[in-house]
Amino acid sequence: MNLHEYQAKELLKKFNVPVQEGFACTTVHEAEEAYRQIKNQFGSNFAVVKAQIHAGGRGKGAIKENGINGVKVGKNLEDIQDFAKKILGGTLVTLQTGPAGKLVKKILVAQDMYYDGPSPRKEFYLSILLDRTKGQNVIMYSTEGGMNIEEVAHNTPEKIFKEWVHPGGGLLGFQARRIAFNLGLSGEAFKNCVKFVTNLYNAYVGLDCSMLEINPLFKAADDKIVAVDCKMNLDDNALMRHTDLNSLRDLSEEDPTEVEAGQFNLNFVKLDGNVGCMVNGAGLAMATMDMIKLSGGEPANFLDVGGTANAQTVEAGFKIILKDPNVKAILINIFGGIVRCDRVAQGVIDAYQNMGNISVPIIVRLQGTNAVEAKKLIDESGLKVQSAILLSEAADLVKKAVA
Amino acid sequence: MSILVNKNSKILVQGFTGTEGTFHASQMIEYGTNVVGGITPGKGGSTHLDRPVFNTVSDGVKATGANVSIVFVPPAFAADAVMEAADAGIALVVCITEGIPVQDMVKVKNYLVGKETRLIGPNCPGIITADEAKVGIMPGFVFIKGRIGIVSKSGTLTYEAADQVAKAGLGISTAIGIGGDPIIGTTTKDAVELFMNDPETDAIVMIGEIGGGMEAEAANWIKATGNKKPVVGFIAGQTAPPGRRMGHAGAIVGGADDTAAAKMKIMTECGIHVVSSPADIGKKMAEILKK
Numbered sequence: 001m002n003l004h005e006y007q008a009k010e011l012l013k014k015f016n017v018p019v020q021e022g023f024a025c026t027t028v029h030e031a032e033e034a035y036r037q038i039k040n041q042f043g044s045n046f047a048v049v050k051a052q053i054h055a056g057g058r059g060k061g062a063i064k065e066n067g068i069n070g071v072k073v074g075k076n077l078e079d080i081q082d083f084a085k086k087i088l089g090g091t092l093v094t095l096q097t098g099p100a101g102k103l104v105k106k107i108l109v110a111q112d113m114y115y116d117g118p119s120p121r122k123e124f125y126l127s128i129l130l131d132r133t134k135g136q137n138v139i140m141y142s143t144e145g146g147m148n149i150e151e152v153a154h155n156t157p158e159k160i161f162k163e164w165v166h167p168g169g170g171l172l173g174f175q176a177r178r179i180a181f182n183l184g185l186s187g188e189a190f191k192n193c194v195k196f197v198t199n200l201y202n203a204y205v206g207l208d209c210s211m212l213e214i215n216p217l218f219k220a221a222d223d224k225i226v227a228v229d230c231k232m233n234l235d236d237n238a239l240m241r242h243t244d245l246n247s248l249r250d251l252s253e254e255d256p257t258e259v260e261a262g263q264f265n266l267n268f269v270k271l272d273g274n275v276g277c278m279v280n281g282a283g284l285a286m287a288t289m290d291m292i293k294l295s296g297g298e299p300a301n302f303l304d305v306g307g308t309a310n311a312q313t314v315e316a317g318f319k320i321i322l323k324d325p326n327v328k329a330i331l332i333n334i335f336g337g338i339v340r341c342d343r344v345a346q347g348v349i350d351a352y353q354n355m356g357n358i359s360v361p362i363i364v365r366l367q368g369t370n371a372v373e374a375k376k377l378i379d380e381s382g383l384k385v386q387s388a389i390l391l392s393e394a395a396d397l398v399k400k401a402v403a
Numbered sequence: 404m405s406i407l408v409n410k411n412s413k414i415l416v417q418g419f420t421g422t423e424g425t426f427h428a429s430q431m432i433e434y435g436t437n438v439v440g441g442i443t444p445g446k447g448g449s450t451h452l453d454r455p456v457f458n459t460v461s462d463g464v465k466a467t468g469a470n471v472s473i474v475f476v477p478p479a480f481a482a483d484a485v486m487e488a489a490d491a492g493i494a495l496v497v498c499i500t501e502g503i504p505v506q507d508m509v510k511v512k513n514y515l516v517g518k519e520t521r522l523i524g525p526n527c528p529g530i531i532t533a534d535e536a537k538v539g540i541m542p543g544f545v546f547i548k549g550r551i552g553i554v555s556k557s558g559t560l561t562y563e564a565a566d567q568v569a570k571a572g573l574g575i576s577t578a579i580g581i582g583g584d585p586i587i588g589t590t591t592k593d594a595v596e597l598f599m600n601d602p603e604t605d606a607i608v609m610i611g612e613i614g615g616g617m618e619a620e621a622a623n624w625i626k627a628t629g630n631k632k633p634v635v636g637f638i639a640g641q642t643a644p645p646g647r648r649m650g651h652a653g654a655i656v657g658g659a660d661d662t663a664a665a666k667m668k669i670m671t672e673c674g675i676h677v678v679s680s681p682a683d684i685g686k687k688m689a690e691i692l693k694k
Contacts, residue, residue: 130586132585135512135586136512166513167510167513208504208506237504238505241504267650271642282651282654283556283559283561283654285649286557287681290640290663290681291681293641302649304650337541338542367563368542369542369544392682
């Protein structure tokens, strides 16, 4: 599950991780109030308005309607009003959103961290994620903050440091110190950084994050270490032990069809092709998509119906796939193991009859337990459904359907 | 003998009396698997499916001499169940459970370091040695006895491959579904190595998917050890868009190295017979063995 910056920062504060303070606002009026509070609290006229969407590159991205950037620094109330007006309700297009962009429904009005002081300001990068190969969490960090970390990794790999954390002992004191030293810090900033990293790691584990990225990790002119931005992903498998976090899910940021599929326990990912598919098992589903492509089509979706392919799930699958007007054919590929193919076939027939006339050709490939009986059921149903037993036969039928 | 499990394996079922445990344990017994008992904390001393129920894995091991366990425990408690089995000295733990939190698996992985226990899974269909032992949830009839080993991240794709191998006139020694999660016990390379050393396996089907570096690791190992047995490879997810999770928690394209294309290239360079269509796995294997 992805979180917004403002949500992630609230969670980090519970773990005593210092963040750039701010208020999430949905109206210009709220933004004005937020600005007044920030001005009172921090004694500065400057404040930052940041669009809250689930995509990076907001500062460089622009609102389609008026060209304003998704992150703006204002120096007075008028600026903040102006930015809030232009960003709220606008469509923000960034490198990560694609050309359609994303509607901005919330902004974060936050304190300005780039004030003057006795020591130089610095921007670092730090993220915590899983190293799959080692089976351990790894802290990845760099002195080159505030920019695209993939570019840094590519152009100057020597500037990326990694610290693996042993799950038995957790992040150890010397490791946190090594991170602060490698970032070139000393004095108060060093101490603050050690605390920051230690608490951040606790937050990563405590919240069951699958990814936590702070970019920039900021050293202010008064040696404070703060998270100016935060990208946080939570492990969906672990949400069962964080029921309070479920409410942070922003369904409007997700594809509505995928949300609907989730309600039927269907695992669905929307793609751009012309052949829909419905498959049991994630690996076979991906393999089926590949086969569609090799047969001259393009997969319109990924859809794993799981272990129970019955009339209800098949009907829900049909409805979801057919919402896409580009779909020219649907391939159902079920390998019946524990699930019997004749039952699945009956499910397909029932779903088809419940829905009335389906305008695109349906290809059903059933293999495994009772495959022959299933093919007979389909062939004798009188419906416009083509059947296959071998995967290669199904591929040939797809070829004909898209030709 | 094949690999890891055979007719002499003594199997305990963890989560024995639950719905999933009961159903699949019955199927395993029907297949002829030597299920010697099961674990459900609090129900020790009772009998289920004509077999004894124990409170702890170590009780079960003491009473039966079991050396294999299969885990059907719900996700919140599954990691604990795996570690309990390891603590009791079980040599092979097969974890079927889907949806275990990643941080729990980080703990498990660390716990198993230095122990004799091998873990298969989690989030996998299990392991089957044809006509001897089915320690998993796969449909047994698909796995016709023969001399081809299968290793795969996916359940139904494993059945698909086994079916094609059988239709090509060949058969299966052992098939292992290693699971689709980001952290798993037995890797593709581990399984391939076991097959390479198994006198009852002549050739290997290796099925991978997008995400992670396990297929590349296995491919490099195969080449480095002199391509002792022919390997047919397939990678699912050639059409998967980057950054999206495709069902399996581990199936997500992160960088340039874990795309299907990159993996297929490495595998081909290492002398693996890579097929681009999943429909060609059996056919390819038959072609190679005829030569």
